[in-house]
């Protein structure tokens with residue numbers, strides 16, 4: 001069994017790691033480990049693979065994946081999270097590295113219920129940045145200190161970072177992680193998420209190449225559709241049986 005099992009108080013580490021267990025998935029087998037952030041109580045998960053022998057790269061690939069229940073679990077096309085998760089796990093399983101699944105990051109830190117409020121404002125015309133602002137909430141309140149601490153504990157201090165968000169590598173560098181390369185995630189833009197991706201590119205400085213999607217989908221993009229019948233508190237009807 002690995003030396004990493006048990007408490008992971010390395011230096012000023014703010015996370016505690018549990019046992020490493022094997023997780024067989026549709027992408028292949030990973031070693032996973034839960035980590036508890038002692039300052040917030042958030043429970044994160046590292047998902048690691050040594051990579052395929054023939055395709056393994058010398059510098060490990062790392063993805064910091066912010067929790068997105070709608071995209072990751074339900075396959076929502078309002079954002080690109082679910083497809084980025086698929087892309088990252090497949091690539092990490094090939095090339096070797098770790099995905100850190102960051103809980104408490106839902107909605108860029110505002111939580112699930114507030115993300116739904118933000119979606120409602122987006123259905124009324126706001127973009128993803130304006131919606132958070134209209135709610136009086138930060139546009140992005142995520143913090144990567146716990147993620148950096150997990151990477152230090154795993155010995156991943158020199159990495160290639162799988163992300164389109166330049167803030168992540170800047171934040172990791174501040175926490176003593178050397179990012180030698182930023183590897184973009186290539187997932188398809190869709191009519192349902194093109195405006196969201198454009199806002200990330202134009203207002204949040206994400207490195208997203210959207211020109212071919214814009215010429216292909218430009219005319220189809222609209223404010224996200226809401227259901228024809230809006231359900232409000234206590235009005236929700238069950239399925240007709």
Ligand SMILES: Nc1nc2c(ncn2[C@@H]2O[C@H](COP(=O)(O)OP(=O)(O)OP(=O)(O)O)[C@@H](O)[C@H]2O)c(=O)[nH]1
Pocket residue numbers: 064065066067068069078079080081084105106107108109110115118119128132162163164165168185200206
């Ligand atoms: N507040 C809010 N959060 C959103 C919205 N759409 C997705 N999210 C959250 O955004 C987070 C992902 O952030 P993104 O900006 O998509 O991507 P990123 O993690 O910064 O960058 P990448 O590494 O390139 O994926 C997840 O926690 C999602 O829940 C939205 O419209 N409003």
Ligand SMILES: [Zn+2]
Pocket residue numbers: 068070071072079080081082
């Ligand atoms: Zn998402």
